Amino acid sequence: MSPDPALSWSASLGAFGGGVRPVVALGEPEGYDEHGRARPLGGRLRTRTAVAVACVVLGAGLIGGAVTGSWLTGDEGSPGAPGGFAAASTLWHSVPVDQLFPPTVQGTGAGPGGADRTWTRVAVAPDSGCAGAFDPLLRKALAPVGCARLLRATYTDATQSYVTTVGLLFTKADAPAMSALAARFKTEGLDRRTDLMPRPYAAKGTVAAAFGDRQRASWTIHVLTEAPVIVYAVSGWADGRTVDTPQPAADALRAGATTAAAQAGLGNEAQGLADRIERGLRRNNAGTATEKPS
Structure with missing residues (x-):
């Protein structure tokens, strides 16, 4: 039986609290360039975040592939791993x-x-x-x-x-x-x-x-x-x-x-x-x- 979408982490908090989750907007943080002038850091943070997410996804893929691949190639697998x-x-x-x-x-x-x-x-x-x-x-x-x-x-x-x-x-x-x-x-x-x-x-x-x-x-x-x-x-x-x-x-x-x-x-x-x-x-x-x- 499929899980109830209302119980997933992505569901609205209204399902539990009776209202709609408030949306909070935050201004872009500021930093300083080499001349001491203020500038927004949002672009840099977004870039770093995207890179971090990509690394996590790539790492998960490699780990998942290794679990399945270990049995197919003859390498020792983790005793508790699925299919192990x-x-x-x-x-x-x-x-x-x-x-x-x-x-x-x-x-x-x-x-x-x-x-x-x-x-x-x-x-x-x-x-x-x-x-x-x-x-x-x-x-x-x-x-x-x-x-x-x-x-x-x-x-x-x-x-x-x-x-x-x-x-x-x-x-x-x-x-x-x-x-x-x-x-x-x-x-x-x-x-x-x-x-x-x-x-x-x-x-x-x-x-x-x-x-x-x-x-x-x-x-x-x-x-x-x-x-x-x-x-x-x-x-x-x-x-x-x-x-x-x-x-x-x-x-x-x-x-x-x-x-x-x-x-x-x-x-x-x-x-x-x-x-x-x-x-x-x-x-x-x-x-x-x-x-x-x-």
Whole structure:
């Protein structure tokens, strides 16, 4: 419901006092020039006032742009800002699945050598808790932030040669706890340990039906600090072949990497899809700050 215009700051005082607000006219103040002669200062004051107002407006615009831009560019945002940390925790049930996990995801320049990629969604897991979704050691590593909800979807590439599961783990943690976990993953290299790989989601009757734990070839895990969310992806071959030496996506993407996962571009599959799902999450969260109430 729109606010009553009579209750706004610009309304006449008559609405409260029963009369019309008196108008008081003030003469222009006088100053002195370099010769000691009196002259009005109204023009200078008006100019200074206009400049001050412009600065305030420009500053407000920059601040507002920064709040929204922080989520879109990956910079840390203010936990209490609209569309920031608190709002992100509700996205799992307030945003349609087709926005979080689009049926088709375009990966311009995401493949090996900057080749384009197109991923098609083949399955979406029912939203759930985290029981059974992670290997025991990874579950232990993630325990400090808790598990509020887990969303997962599995995609295949245009040739149906590869399959990739991408997940959004919505935690129960506050901003300091997420920052602490992100720091631990970075300093201890937890995102590169093969005993901390996330598990894939294999859906019967799809090209990903044989995508199990032994088929994991490459993966990435990103602990966000500006939202209570962990984004991850794990990729493998669609033909069900097992992998003896899985490799983290960050290593598989390095120039000169010679592992099977790197040569096949499975690091690109995991990293590229995770990046684009994360960008979509940021856009959806930024949108919560601009939605108008119905």
